[in-house]
Amino acid sequence: MEELARLAGITVRTLRFYRERKLLPPPRREGRIAWYDDHHLARLRTIAALLERGHTLNGIAELAEALDQGRDVADLLGVGTPTEEEPVRLTPEELAARFEGEVTPENLAAAMELGYLGTDGDQIVHISRRLLDVSSALxxxxxxxxEVxxxxxxxxxxxxxxxxMFAELILRHGTEADLHRLRPLARSVVEAELSLALDRRLSKRDEKDAETD
Structure with a gap:
């Protein structure tokens, strides 16, 4: 415990307090000896970083509980599931920096329920760099x-x-291999139609504004 506290830059008393608040998982015990590892050190550094960002200990405890009960990264990514998306690994403090003041237990739970986030030890895995970048930009x-x-x-x-719909269309005239090969075409159709739909939406709004003027 003294070695862990020294490496984390805190006092043993503070470390005991964190354990009592369940901010830190219990150590591995061998008889009367308690062993701490890199997982505990990473958690303490995360706590320090979140405190610096203005999170309270109660809020950090709720976040830790949400993460500990979150989906495992294996469930998130699946086994051998093909994807064009690039997963992103983040520490809890890096996630907090991406979404200043918005990383709450409720938002974490919602993101995990959607399948955006999973946990891998002390790291968080976002299933898609593109979705992560867009959501943080919004x-x-x-x-x-x-709301995002x-x-x-x-x-x-x-x-x-x-x-x-696209899968049924392609498989009706081809094979599973064709579905993988032609997925960029399906994506292009959706992107183009969304762009056109936004054009129509903006045009209607401009017409409405002109009538108001």
């Missing part, structure tokens, strides 16, 4: 993360239907 623009996640859930329902 939050920087002033849109609350909770709600929108993500709505988008998920629509794109699942679109994926099923």
């Amino acid at each position: 939050v920087r623009e002033g849109i609350p993360l909770a 996640l709600t929108a993500g859930a709505r988008v998920r329902a629509h794109v699942d239907d679109l994926a099923e």
Whole structure:
């Protein structure tokens, strides 16, 4: 315990306090000896970084509980599941830096429920760098993360239907290999249609504004 406290730059008394608050998992015991490892040191450094960012100990405890109960990265990524998306590994403090003040237990739980986030030891894994970059950009623009996640859930329902439609179309005239080969074409159709739909939406808004003027 003294060695761990020294490496973390805290006192043994503070370390005991963190353990009592369940901010730190219990050590591995061999008889009367308690062994701490890199997992405990990483957790202490995370606590320090989150405290520096203004999180309270109660908030950190809730975040730790949400992460400890979150989906494992193996469940998140699947075994051998093909993907064009690039997963991203983050520490809890790096995630907090991406979404200043928006990383709450409720938002973590929502992101894990959507399948955006999973845990791997002391790291968090986001399933898609593109989604991570877009969501953090929207939050920087002033849109609350909770609303971004709600929108993500709505988008998920629509794109699942679109994926099923394209899969049925391609498999009706081809094989599973064709489905993998032609997926960029399906993605291009969706991207183009979304762009056109936004054009129509903006055009209608401009017309409405002109009528108001």
